[in-house]
Amino acid sequence: MPLPTPEHILRIAPTGTQRATLLFVPPLFEEANRTRRTLVLAMRALARHGLAAVLPDLPGQNESLVPLAQTDLHRWQEALAEVSATLDGPVIIASLRGGALIDHRASAAAWWRLAPIGGASLLRTLMRARVAADREAGVTSSLDSLQAEAATAPLLLAGNLLSPAMMGQLGSAAVEPVAPLRTVTLGSGADAIAGTPLWLRAEPGEDGAMAEAIAADIAAWSQTCGIS
């Protein structure tokens, strides 16, 4: 059997000494595409704070050669644990949205989560997109009929072919406790970042000011955790 192809990892490092490595866990499915540009801008900004950052492809996502139907949340958790083990420490894990559902099995010195979301909510949106697309095509489907279909065979949801295992895990996935952890939301206040919820956006956009704010918040959090 051929060895699996290693997944692509985007890496942006400061020119001088690096204080730590940020492991970015992107949002899941289409939300990853909508936020990638701003995430990479945040990685560049982090380099100016003296922090290296990596953004790995999850198996079955982005440029990965693995068929999405062959992956599930457990495999993603394992993949991140493997990436984390290869990084120059200390490692800080920064997850966005659904990325927070798969970031707890990797070892790290600290965690940072932006706008984490439960798996059930993600799954519901994907299934609704399928129902809406079916309705447009004159086909009648419902969340219940799709759920039944998904029990035995991979189901195509908004362009994502999801295995029964993935569907089952997503339906019950919640963010797991990790420590030390800082969770921030979008908005104003002490535990918030000003910006736009690009992950909701129908067409990709970017928010440079939000990228700077993400980098500054992570850099400050790393110092609070004694990583300097």
Place this chain on the structure above:
Amino acid sequence: MTAPDTVDATLRALLADVLGLGEARAAALTDDSGLFGALPEFDSMAVATVLTEMEDRLGIIIDDDEIDGEIFETYGNLLAFSLRKVTD
């Protein structure tokens, strides 16, 4: 219970977030403004995202069988549906 003008403002902000309309375009939406089929950004994925965000931001639960194509035809229809849901 959410006040009617709050529902209107929440809905406009939500559509601005999902469709990338910008504040000016979102503020200019009238009851007759077309949504699904009229705005190119408003595809089936956007419909799904709008529904989930409506639930989160308005504190409502939307059942599968309450949704038909008409709700998304115009801004006025979507607003009327939302107002009905929050006063239920």
